[in-house]
Amino acid sequence: MARRETGRLSWVAKKQASGAHKRSQSVRGMEAGALPAGVGAGSGAPAGSAGYGAAMAVAAAAPGAQASPTPGSTLNILDQPLARQRGEVSLSAYLLLFCELVAYSRNRVSSVVALEARLAAVGYRVGERALEYVCAKSGKPLPRETRILGILNFVVTNLWRFLFGKNADSLKKVGNSDAEFYIEEVEPLVNTFVSVPKDFGALNCAAFQGGIVHGILSAAGFECEVTTYVRDDSSKPGSAEVTMYYIKFSNEVIQRERRLAG
Amino acid sequence: MAVAGLKGKRQRVKEAAGALSMSKGGNMQKLGELALQKGERVPVELLALTYGSLVRQVIADYESIEEVNKQLDLMGYNIGVRLADDFFAKSGVSDCRSFQDSAEIVAKVGFKMYLNVQASVDLWNADNTAYSILFDENPLAEFTELPEEYAQLSFSNLVCGVIRGALEMLLLVVKCEFVRSTLQGNEMNEIRISLVEMLRESAPEDDED
Numbered sequence: 001m002a003r004r005e006t007g008r009l010s011w012v013a014k015k016q017a018s019g020a021h022k023r024s025q026s027v028r029g030m031e032a033g034a035l036p037a038g039v040g041a042g043s044g045a046p047a048g049s050a051g052y053g054a055a056m057a058v059a060a061a062a063p064g065a066q067a068s069p070t071p072g073s074t075l076n077i078l079d080q081p082l083a084r085q086r087g088e089v090s091l092s093a094y095l096l097l098f099c100e101l102v103a104y105s106r107n108r109v110s111s112v113v114a115l116e117a118r119l120a121a122v123g124y125r126v127g128e129r130a131l132e133y134v135c136a137k138s139g140k141p142l143p144r145e146t147r148i149l150g151i152l153n154f155v156v157t158n159l160w161r162f163l164f165g166k167n168a169d170s171l172k173k174v175g176n177s178d179a180e181f182y183i184e185e186v187e188p189l190v191n192t193f194v195s196v197p198k199d200f201g202a203l204n205c206a207a208f209q210g211g212i213v214h215g216i217l218s219a220a221g222f223e224c225e226v227t228t229y230v231r232d233d234s235s236k237p238g239s240a241e242v243t244m245y246y247i248k249f250s251n252e253v254i255q256r257e258r259r260l261a262g
Numbered sequence: 263m264a265v266a267g268l269k270g271k272r273q274r275v276k277e278a279a280g281a282l283s284m285s286k287g288g289n290m291q292k293l294g295e296l297a298l299q300k301g302e303r304v305p306v307e308l309l310a311l312t313y314g315s316l317v318r319q320v321i322a323d324y325e326s327i328e329e330v331n332k333q334l335d336l337m338g339y340n341i342g343v344r345l346a347d348d349f350f351a352k353s354g355v356s357d358c359r360s361f362q363d364s365a366e367i368v369a370k371v372g373f374k375m376y377l378n379v380q381a382s383v384d385l386w387n388a389d390n391t392a393y394s395i396l397f398d399e400n401p402l403a404e405f406t407e408l409p410e411e412y413a414q415l416s417f418s419n420l421v422c423g424v425i426r427g428a429l430e431m432l433l434l435v436v437k438c439e440f441v442r443s444t445l446q447g448n449e450m451n452e453i454r455i456s457l458v459e460m461l462r463e464s465a466p467e468d469d470e471d
Contacts, residue, residue: 088303089401092348093376097309097420099344100337101316108323118319125315126308129405133307163308189304 091192098190102205112203116228120211127215134162134216148181148249148257151222156183159216164189169242179254183213183245191243204230206243213245223250290355290366294374297353306378310404317417327414334416338423345424346431349375358432361457362390368425368455369395377401385452392456395425400444400451408445416440422453433461 105118135142138158145151156168174180188206196203210228217224229244249257317334324330349355353371358364365383373381373395381397402418416422422438429436435458442448 086306086401086404087378089306089309089378090298090376091302091304092345092352094304094309094312096341096345096348097313097316100341101312103340104316104320104333104337122312122315122319125318126311129311129314130307133311162305165304 095190095193098205098208099193101208102194112201115203116207119205119208120214120226120228123208123211124215124218125211127212127217128219129215130159130163130212131216131219134158137162145220146256147260148222148253151217151220152181152183152247155213155216159212163212178257179249179251181247181249183247185209185243185245186241188243202230204228204243206245209243210245213247217247222253224248224253225250290370291374291380293354294371297371297375298378301352301375306401306404309401310406313402313420314406317415321412321415327412331414331416331419334419335423335426338420338425339427339430340423341420342424342427342429343431344427345376346428349428361434361460364429364432364434365393365395365455368429369397372425372428373397387456392454394441395453395455396450398444398450403443403445406445413446416443417445418443418451425453425455429455430461433463435459435461 101122102115102119105115105122109115109118142154142158145154152171156171160166160168168183168185170184172182172184174182185206188209190208191204191206194205196205207228210226214224214226217226225248227246227248229246231242231244317330320330320333324333349372353375355367355371358367369381369383373379379397379399379401381395383393384396385394386392400418402421406417408415408417416439419440422440426436426438436455437458438453438455440451441454442450442452444451
């Protein structure tokens with residue numbers, strides 16, 4: 001599947017290769033997806049562009065657009081199968097990197113809110129690339145999700161399982177609103193070794209994961225806002241703190257949802 | 263998850279160029295593999311995407327590529343300082359008595375244990391104060407290509423910082439840099455490490471009376 005996809009995608013890439021990408025930022029490959037997502041999703045994501053097909057095509061177009069295959073490498077990065085088995089690295093390595101990411105960000109902001117926003121921004125770029133990868137990795141072609149519940153289920157099961165090895169703990173709807181949902185998680189992976197000093201108040205480093213959720217929803221054509229909270233759950237003495245990713249979809253998404261519901 | 267797949271799969275090991283001193287390093291490699299399997303793991307992709315996003319952030323924060331390289335190295339150094347403890351607690355490596363020992367340990371155990379990468383030590387200089395670590399798969403740079411204007415970016419410079427920081431905890435001050443990388447079109451990655459100074463262990467000055 002991946003092979004066929006990349007074939008088609010690099011064709012798209014060639015079509016767009018005629019410039020316009022000179023301003024492309026930094027690093028290409030999956031990395032460069034940020035550029036097109038900024039273009040596609042940032043502009044309000046019209047209902048028609050929802051779904052993976054669109055997202056994948058654009059995401060891959062940018063790297064291809066500048067592709068002058070690196071001398072010496074056998075396969076262009078676009079021709080390498082996305083779903084190939086890549087193995088695993090140690091959790092300590094990942095969490096040490098994450099701690100350093102927090103430390104780096106902390107030294108460049110003046111408030112807890114700004115720190116969370118920075119972490120979320122880094123997570124956002126992970127999320128918008130993760131969509132393509134999670135789809136390719138699932139083995140069989142996934143149907144394109146166009147409905148809110150469908151995409152949210154995809155996030156709490158497929159995305160969570162691929163990135164963190166388990167499902168998210170729960171997905172809930174806010175009482176009387178069609179646009180608001182939240183995902184709960186007791187032990188976010190990135191918080192495993194994080195202890196928040198008192199003077200940092202309600203800092204929750206899982207804002208990074210909230211950013212991932214935001215990124216993947218945007219890439220799939222579901223514009224939304226994602227906020228990450230800590231909720232004290234005094235009813236359960238064992239696990240006092242629960243992380244909540246609160247998701248509020250934008251008006252276009254809600255209108256589309258109503259239309260699709262018929 | 264990918265755990266099951268990993269076990270069944272033969273590691274894609276392409277031998278790095280040059281004669282490998284496998285007889286000596288074989289044991290070390292096993293230590294690294296063991297430590298990796300014992301601990302918890304995350305998929306390579308999560309690390310690669312997070313690191314890529316982090317590098318972009320640093321690029322956005324600093325104007326010159328040199329400064330970006332420096333920041334990545336610095337972040338790596340901070341990681342390395344903490345990693346040294348973690349390493350000796352989990353790896354099963356008990357002693358590291360010389361600069362030559364440290365080379366084998368970093369390449370064979372460290373790279374395997376943390377990054378699941380098969381690396382080798384080679385290209386020692388005449389007086390044994392500099393060597394290269396060679397490896398071809400770089401999990402940090404998975405999914406990455408460098409555009410031409412970033413040709414000077416040492417994308418995985420973080421790794422150099424980690425090595426520098428960890429070795430400094432062993433009282434070895436080293437200089438560490440990428441000389442070849444697959445991102446820049448070479449067929450393998452090479453990190454050159456040269457010894458600058460061996461610190462002497464001394465009691466901390468402000469020790470209690």
